[in-house]
Amino acid sequence: MRVEIWSDISCPWCYIGKARFKKALAAFPHRNAVEVVHRSFELDPHLAHTPRPTTGVAHAKKYGMTPAQARAAEENLAANARSEGLEYLVDFRDHGNTFDLHRLLHLASARGVEDELLTSFYNGNFAARRSIYESEHQVELAVCAGLHEPEVRAVLTDKRAYADRVRKDEAEAARMGITGVPFLVIDRNYGVSGAQPTRVFTDVLRRAWTDRESALTILGTADQAGCDADGACDAPRNIATDGTELH
Template sequence: MRVEIWSDINCPWCYIGKARFERALETFPHRADVEVVHRSFELDARAPHQARPVVPLLAAKYGMGLEQAEAAEQRIAETARAEGLAYVRAGRDAANSFDMHRMLHFAAEHGRQAALLDLLYRANFAEEGSAFAPGRLVELAVEAGLDGTEAARVLADRAAYADAVREDEATASAMGATGVPFFVFDRRLGVSGAQPAETFTAALEQAWDSRTVLPLIGGGGEDREGGEACGPEGCAVPQR
């Protein structure tokens, strides 16, 4: 069975949702027969490549003050930590993620996609410093086991893997996805948002057993309790 996951490195709910899905997959009896493929989705394809602080971006997107935006980021951090994930709030930034998606496709060809994705999430959410700093993407590619010279060549060639990124995004759009994370099980069952691990367990079991077209759990990008997501207008913020 194949599980495809559309996500963006800028999306904290993708970071959290991945952890919840993996917890469900760990206990799935057929996990050895599950292929996980990560697909590209840009939350803001027009975002500048120069990194900008996250808190002012949150304030602008939600029309809130900086203190409110800081509190929202704190609540997301607490949710991440409850899942056992490190989350550094201070100084976190965001930028255009297209090059990261291109590099993930390059990594997939060499069997290192999962390793690179974990490193990108770590760099963006769990470490001081910027994941978007010049040279950082190539450093992470090397840490994931890729050849540094080849990674630099891919990064320098703006056309390299660009079509693969756009194809992923077109497929997500055709499926009705407007936000991420978005999980698709054997192109038969869709799960939208960072659902609880129990929901992913049920989806794995249902997709494994079923041979019919099944409905979408959660709307394509619509927020629902326990299924927070990020979309073009921003990321859902957990409420106390």
């Protein structure tokens, strides 16, 4: 069974959703028969490659909130992350273009350490007091994940390296109508929108295993916890499909 997960390193709900799905997969009886593939999705592909600090004031202005509301939103994200055993710094982090990070993830995929690098990038962005957009930080994180330093530097230097694979993932997301992340697809039959509770991921894994030929069914609605293409990140809400709660 194949699970594809579209996500962006700048998305806090992708960070949280990854941890929740990992718990569901660990408890899944057929986990050894599940292939997980991470797909690229840029929340804001038009951002400059030179990062800028995201201050509370700027964050509030972007989403039409007061600074106090913006701070409360970050505190909510932090609480959700910590409930999953993740570290999360509430201070606003740098904000920048993630295209190079996605290119490195495709290098990692080719070398069999994609999940390790994605985890490293998430930790570097949400739990470290250093910008994920510093090239030296990217190199260090990639090497720690198991990649060879000369190869990492070569990919960062050659802007064409793996660029077509990133664009292919993004084009496929557009074709499937994916407009926010995280978004999970199982065998191109089942879809899960947002950083759902672990029990929802558990449920869809079980359903997909017993029904491998269903048409794509979206579980969860667009208002579930996730980040959209405008970079807005929502709070989690109760999950329902066809008006009934999933268990």
